[in-house]
Amino acid sequence: MSETRRLELLPAVDVADGQAVRLVQGEAGSETSYGDPLAAAMAWQNAGAEWIHLVDLDAAFGRGSNRDLLAEVTGKLDVKVELSGGIRDDASLEAALATGCHRVNLGTAALESPDWARSAIARHGDKIAVGLDVRGTTLAGRGWTREGGELFETLARLDADGCARYVVTDVKKDGTLTGPNLQLLRDVCAATDRPVVASGGVSSLDDLRAIAELVPLGVEGAIVGKALYAQAFTLEEALEAVSR
Numbered sequence: 001m002s003e004t005r006r007l008e009l010l011p012a013v014d015v016a017d018g019q020a021v022r023l024v025q026g027e028a029g030s031e032t033s034y035g036d037p038l039a040a041a042m043a044w045q046n047a048g049a050e051w052i053h054l055v056d057l058d059a060a061f062g063r064g065s066n067r068d069l070l071a072e073v074t075g076k077l078d079v080k081v082e083l084s085g086g087i088r089d090d091a092s093l094e095a096a097l098a099t100g101c102h103r104v105n106l107g108t109a110a111l112e113s114p115d116w117a118r119s120a121i122a123r124h125g126d127k128i129a130v131g132l133d134v135r136g137t138t139l140a141g142r143g144w145t146r147e148g149g150e151l152f153e154t155l156a157r158l159d160a161d162g163c164a165r166y167v168v169t170d171v172k173k174d175g176t177l178t179g180p181n182l183q184l185l186r187d188v189c190a191a192t193d194r195p196v197v198a199s200g201g202v203s204s205l206d207d208l209r210a211i212a213e214l215v216p217l218g219v220e221g222a223i224v225g226k227a228l229y230a231q232a233f234t235l236e237e238a239l240e241a242v243s244r
C-alpha cells in the first residue's frame with residue numbers, strides 16, 4: 001500500500017540590503033524588515049524546519065547582491081537550503097551551488113535564456129528547480145517587473161528539458177495573507193508529473209491543510225513567509241498541522 005507523503009514546509013528568508021524582509025506582491029518598497037537573516041533562519045531551524053527557502057531579493061531585482069551573506073547563512077545551517085534570486089548564468093549558478101545549498105531556483109533565466117536553462121538542468125539535474133512566478137497565467141521575471149511568457153507553454157518546454165521540480169508562486173497572493181491559489185496549484189499539477197512547491201498567500205493552518213490535500217496531486221511542499229513572521233501561527237504548529 002502506498003503511503004501519502006507529508007507536505008514539506010519551507011520557511012522563507014528573503015534578504016534585501018542585508019536584512020530579512022517580507023514584500024507584498026513582490027513590490028519593491030513594500031518591505032517590512034525582520035532583522036538579521038541568519039537569526040531568522042536559525043529560528044526556523046531551531047523550531048524544526050527541514051528546509052529554508054533563501055532568496056536574494058536585491059539580485060532578483062537586479063539592483064545589488066547579498067551573495068556573500070547568503071553563502072554564510074547557508075554554510076551555518078544544518079537544514080536543507082533552497083537558494084534563489086539572481087541565478088542567471090554559469091558564474092552565479094556555480095557560486096550558488098558552491099554554498100552547499102540543496103538546490104537552486106532559476107526564475108528569470110528560465111524565461112529569458114531557455115538554452116542556458118536547458119544546459120543547467122542537463123548538468124545539474126534535481127539540484128535545479130524552476131520558479132514559475134505568475135500573475136494569472138502570465139509569468140513574471142526580473143523582480144516580477146517584466147512579463148516572461150505563458151505559464152503552460154513554458155511548463156511544457158521545461159518538462160521536455162527535464163526540469164525536476166517547480167516552485168509556483170501566485171505573485172498577487174505573495175505577502176498578502178489572503179490564502180493560497182489552490183486552483184493554480186491543481187492546474188499546474190494536472191499539466192506536469194514533476195513535484196510542485198506552492199508559494200504565496202499562506203495565512204493560516206487551514207491554508208496549509210488545504211495545500212496538504214493536494215499532495216496526492218503532486219504538491220510536495222509549501223513556502224511560508226509572512227504568516228510566520230506575523231506570528232499567525234508558529235512553525236511548530238504548522239509542522240504539526242501537516243503531519244497528519
Ligand SMILES: O=C(O)c1ccccc1N[C@@H]1O[C@H](COP(=O)(O)O)[C@@H](O)[C@H]1O
Pocket residue numbers: 014023025026027055057059060061084085086087088105106107108109131133141142143144169174
Ligand atoms: O520572493 C519574493 O518576494 C520575490 C519578489 C520579487 C522577485 C523575486 C522574488 N523571489 C524569488 O526570486 C527568484 C527569482 O530570481 P531570478 O529571477 O532568478 O533572479 C524566484 O525564486 C522568486 O520566487
